[in-house]
Amino acid sequence: xxxxxxxxxxxxxxxxxxxxxxxxxxxxxxxxxxxxxxxxxxxxxxxxxxxxxxxxxxxxxxxxxxxxxxxxxxxxxxxxxxxxxxxxxxxxxxxxxxxxxxxxxxxxxxxxxxxxxxxxxxxxxxxxxxxxxxxxxxxxxxxxxxxxxxxxxxxxxxxxxxxxxxxxxxxxxxxxxxxxxxxxxxxxxxxxxxxxxxxxxxxxxxxxxxxxxxxxxxxxxxxxxxxxxxxxxxxxxxxxxxxxxxxxxxxxxxxxxxxxxxxxxxxxxxxxxxxxxxxxxxxxxxxxxxxxxxxxxxxxxxxxxxxxxxxxxxxxxxxxxxxxxxxxxxxxxxxxxxxxxxxxxxxxxxxxxxxxxxxxxxxxxxxxxxxxxxxxxxxxxxxxxxxxxxxxxxxxxxxxxxxxxxxxxxxxxxxxxxxxxxxxxxxxxxxxxxxxxxxxxxxxxxx
Amino acid sequence: xxxxxxxxxxxxxxxxxxxxxxxxxxxxxxxxxxxxxxxxxxxxxxxxxxxxxxxxxxxxxxxxxxxxxxxxxxxxxxxxxxxxxxxxxxxxxxxxxxxxxxxxxxxxxxxxxxxxxxxxxxxxxxxxxxxxxxxxxxxxxxxxxxxxxxxxxxxxxxxxxxxxxxxxxxxxxxxxxxxxxxxxxxxxxxxxxxxxxxxxxxxxxxxxxxxxxxxxxxxxxxxxxxxxxxxxxxxxxxxxxxxxxxxxxxxxxxxxxxxxxxxxxxxxxxxxxxxxxxxxxxxxxxxxxxxxxxxxxxxxxxxxxxxxxxxxxxxxxxxxxxxxxxxxxxxxxxxxxxxxxx
Numbered sequence: 019x020x021x022x023x024x025x026x027x028x029x030x031x032x033x034x035x036x037x038x039x040x041x042x043x044x045x046x047x048x049x050x051x052x053x054x055x056x057x058x059x060x061x062x063x064x065x066x067x068x069x070x071x072x073x074x075x076x077x078x079x080x081x082x083x084x085x086x087x088x089x090x091x092x093x094x095x096x097x098x099x100x101x102x103x104x105x106x107x108x109x110x111x112x113x114x115x116x117x118x119x120x121x122x123x124x125x126x127x128x129x130x131x132x133x134x135x136x137x138x139x140x141x142x143x144x145x146x147x148x149x150x151x152x153x154x155x156x157x158x159x160x161x162x163x164x165x166x167x168x169x170x171x172x173x174x175x176x177x178x179x180x181x182x183x184x185x186x187x188x189x190x191x192x193x194x195x196x197x198x199x200x201x202x203x204x205x206x207x208x209x210x211x212x213x214x215x216x217x218x219x220x221x222x223x224x225x226x227x228x229x230x231x232x233x234x235x236x237x238x239x240x241x242x243x244x245x246x247x248x249x250x251x252x253x254x255x256x257x258x259x260x261x262x263x264x265x266x267x268x269x270x271x272x273x274x275x276x277x278x279x280x281x282x283x284x285x286x287x288x289x290x291x292x293x294x295x296x297x298x299x300x301x302x303x304x305x306x307x308x309x310x311x312x313x314x315x316x317x318x319x320x321x322x323x324x325x326x327x328x329x330x331x332x333x334x335x336x337x338x339x340x341x342x343x344x345x346x347x348x349x350x351x352x353x354x355x356x357x358x359x360x361x362x363x364x365x366x367x368x369x370x371x372x373x374x375x376x377x378x379x380x381x382x383x384x385x386x387x388x389x390x391x392x393x394x395x396x397x398x399x400x401x402x403x404x405x406x407x408x409x410x411x412x413x414x415x416x417x418x419x420x421x422x423x424x425x426x427x428x429x430x431x432x433x434x435x436x437x438x439x440x441x442x443x444x445x446x447x448x449x450x451x452x453x454x455x456x457x458x459x460x461x462x463x464x465x
Numbered sequence: 466x467x468x469x470x471x472x473x474x475x476x477x478x479x480x481x482x483x484x485x486x487x488x489x490x491x492x493x494x495x496x497x498x499x500x501x502x503x504x505x506x507x508x509x510x511x512x513x514x515x516x517x518x519x520x521x522x523x524x525x526x527x528x529x530x531x532x533x534x535x536x537x538x539x540x541x542x543x544x545x546x547x548x549x550x551x552x553x554x555x556x557x558x559x560x561x562x563x564x565x566x567x568x569x570x571x572x573x574x575x576x577x578x579x580x581x582x583x584x585x586x587x588x589x590x591x592x593x594x595x596x597x598x599x600x601x602x603x604x605x606x607x608x609x610x611x612x613x614x615x616x617x618x619x620x621x622x623x624x625x626x627x628x629x630x631x632x633x634x635x636x637x638x639x640x641x642x643x644x645x646x647x648x649x650x651x652x653x654x655x656x657x658x659x660x661x662x663x664x665x666x667x668x669x670x671x672x673x674x675x676x677x678x679x680x681x682x683x684x685x686x687x688x689x690x691x692x693x694x695x696x697x698x699x700x701x702x703x704x705x706x707x708x709x710x711x712x713x714x715x716x717x718x719x720x721x722x723x724x725x726x727x728x729x730x731x732x733x734x735x736x737x738x739x740x741x742x743x744x745x746x747x748x749x750x751x752x753x754x755x756x757x758x759x760x761x762x763x764x765x766x767x768x769x770x771x772x773x774x775x776x777x778x779x780x781x782x783x784x785x786x787x788x789x790x791x792x793x794x795x796x797x798x799x800x801x802x803x804x805x806x807x
Binding site: 070073075077078081082084085086088089091092094095097099100103105106107108109110111113114115116117118119122123125126127128129130132133134135136137177178180181182184186231288412413414418421422425429433436437442443444450456 | 512515516517518519520522523525526527529530534535536537538539540542543544548549551552555556558559560562563565566567570571590611613615669714762763765766769770773774777778784785788791792799800803804805806
């Protein structure tokens with residue numbers, strides 16, 4: 019078996035699985051920190067119960083995010099050693115910075131947060147959660163700066179047969195990376211918000227803990243609405259930048275074959291890669307692709323046929339992923355906007371609550387699709403324009419990679435099921451009942 | 466050269482800190498089936514490391530990340546050569562990490578048994594394999610001219626490598642038992658103290674055997690003979706080992722744990738200092754070795770990363786020590802009753 023192909027599968031599986039948990043960590047940490055701050059300030063017990071309930075879901079998810087993240091860092095060495103040797107000077111530094119600057123803070127303080135309820139004052143405890151949330155998001159920044167460099171390598175020279183750093187500021191302030199950060203983090207906030215809204219909607223449908231879940235819903239609603247509008251505005255800027263630096267990705271996203279002015283978009287179409295055309299094109303929107311790429315309906319957009327076949331990304335996958343992301347991305351502000359109008363009478367609008375329960379998986383799908391666009395759309399390059407993925411793999415045997423790939427699928431499959439089961443179980447069970455008159459010691463001594 | 470030498474030292478230091486910190490929770494996980502007789506004891510053991518294990522494990526990520534940043538070629542060759550061993554370690558760490566979080570979430574004996582097994586296997590596997598891997602690094606790996614590893618997992622399981630595995634295992638067992646002695650009381654405390662006492666002699670003998678075998682199986686002593694003051698590293702390791710027994714006898718468990726940490730750091734540095742300037746020694750031909758000089762990043766990267774490390778590692782240590790300070794107290798019933806306790 020081809021070790022390169024297997025390594026690609028393994029990395030894709032490991033990254034996508036890891037990224038089932040990361041966005042919820044990013045989004046939910048901020049919401050939990052906010053809830054705890056409300057508690058620390060007001061002493062209102064409902065906010066404490068909210069912090070504990072959503073915090074418990076946060077922790078299950080966090081554990082899965084942490085353990086699946088460790089493997090990713092080492093896979094660059096195990097499976098992509100030629101890539102590692104080529105880019106370590108820059109890419110390795112960014113990962114090391116992420117660990118020392120951010121991931122330490124998050125991992126050490128999460129332990130303090132979980133076990134420190136009695137050891138810290140209320141305000142200090144809430145502050146710890148803000149540090150956890152902040153550190154998680156700063157982690158995301160450095161990881162995305164690293165990914166941004168793969169998308170648009172900057173601040174380097176080719177020397178000694180590798181890419182060496184020559185301008186750190188250029189790398190850290192890489193426009194592609196910042197665009198990714200300001201797209202991914204709010205997308206994670208959307209996911210966290212829809213998670214909270216969906217679970218709250220489930221309990222509101224059952225008319226359980228109405229006050230508790232109405233408040234939770236409304237807090238998430240605000241974050242969800244702002245983030246989903248932001249993601250669309252930012253996504254537009256993102257597309258313009260991709261057009262400039264990765265024309266092959268843009269062309270694949272829209273199945274655009276021929277270089278043309280007033281390039282159109284189609285409501286419905288499907289790329290036929292073998293014959294370099296689309297099977298059908300329906301609902302032509304003239305000039306829209308030019309507008310998407312340049313904010314100018316007359317601009318010339320380069321088509322896939324302008325590029326050699328071996329320099330094009332897989333068109334069908336990139337195309338479908340992009341459509342999925344965009345359609346879902348448009349849905350989120352609408353759903354949250356409806357929620358805003360209904361916010362005072364959520365409980366009466368069962369249809370809306372049912373939609374919101376069903377909507378829990380949608381941001382997951384959108385965010386995974388987004389990463390498929392980013393990563394598959396970058397192919398055949400591992401570092402755009404510099405190094406091809408096929409030349410980046412380790413000199414390991416197919417058998418080694420096949421056995422680790424099988425182990426990944428088995429272990430991650432079981433973990434995924436277990437994690438889903440535990441999160442669902444905890445979510446359905448709902449928060450602990452209030453016992454306002456019970457003495458302190460009894461309140462904490464449940465098994 | 467000075468820049469690379471500094472980085473070589475930092476590289477060794479990060480691995481040493483990783484073994485000193487995460488070592489004790491590997492040890493507790495390995496002692497788990499033997500000391501955790503009752504459900505209550507098992508939970509005490511997990512909660513004894515509960516607030517700390519995650520932060521400890523980040524030293525592994527940092528050691529890996531710094532290897533990647535400062536010595537990309539070492540990172541590339543080390544982890545692709547040790548592919549299967551590293552994958553086993555990673556899967557072990559995955560299962561271990563989720564076990565702590567998952568175990569208490571369903572109240573059923575069979576459910577808890579599954580995660581108990583994962584905690585044990587997930588802790589013993591990395592303890593053994595890190596020992597095997599590092600002993601092999603001390604000894605040299607069959608790397609050819611293109612730095613390609615000419616071997617497989619079995620190549621690593623040579624007598625010296627296995628002795629390294631046993632040594633690490635014993636180090637971590639004692640380290641973990643001492644941490645339990647600090648944080649627990651009554652029976653469990655007594656059992657932990659007894660375990661540390663009983664494992665101490667095997668540890669000492671294995672350590673002495675490892676030092677002796679190193680003279681035969683490796684070239685580590687060349688640097689020491691050239692600069693005899695370096696023997697202070699071995700002296701530190703040995704005084705740490707003696708200190709464990711000394712403080713155990715005086716029932717000063719926190720000091721015994723610190724002595725054990727010193728011994729672990731000393732043992733790691735024994736090899737690191739002996740290797741210098743080699744990082745991945747080729748057992749085929751010394752000219753094929755990767756050294757701090759021929760495998761390092763560009764001077765610019767090394768300088769920038771040095772600033773990052775000098776600023777942030779002390780800061781990390783400061784808040785990690787604060788966390789250790791918060792959670793080195795004796796655990797009681799009320800700690801197990803906490804809603805989020807493991």
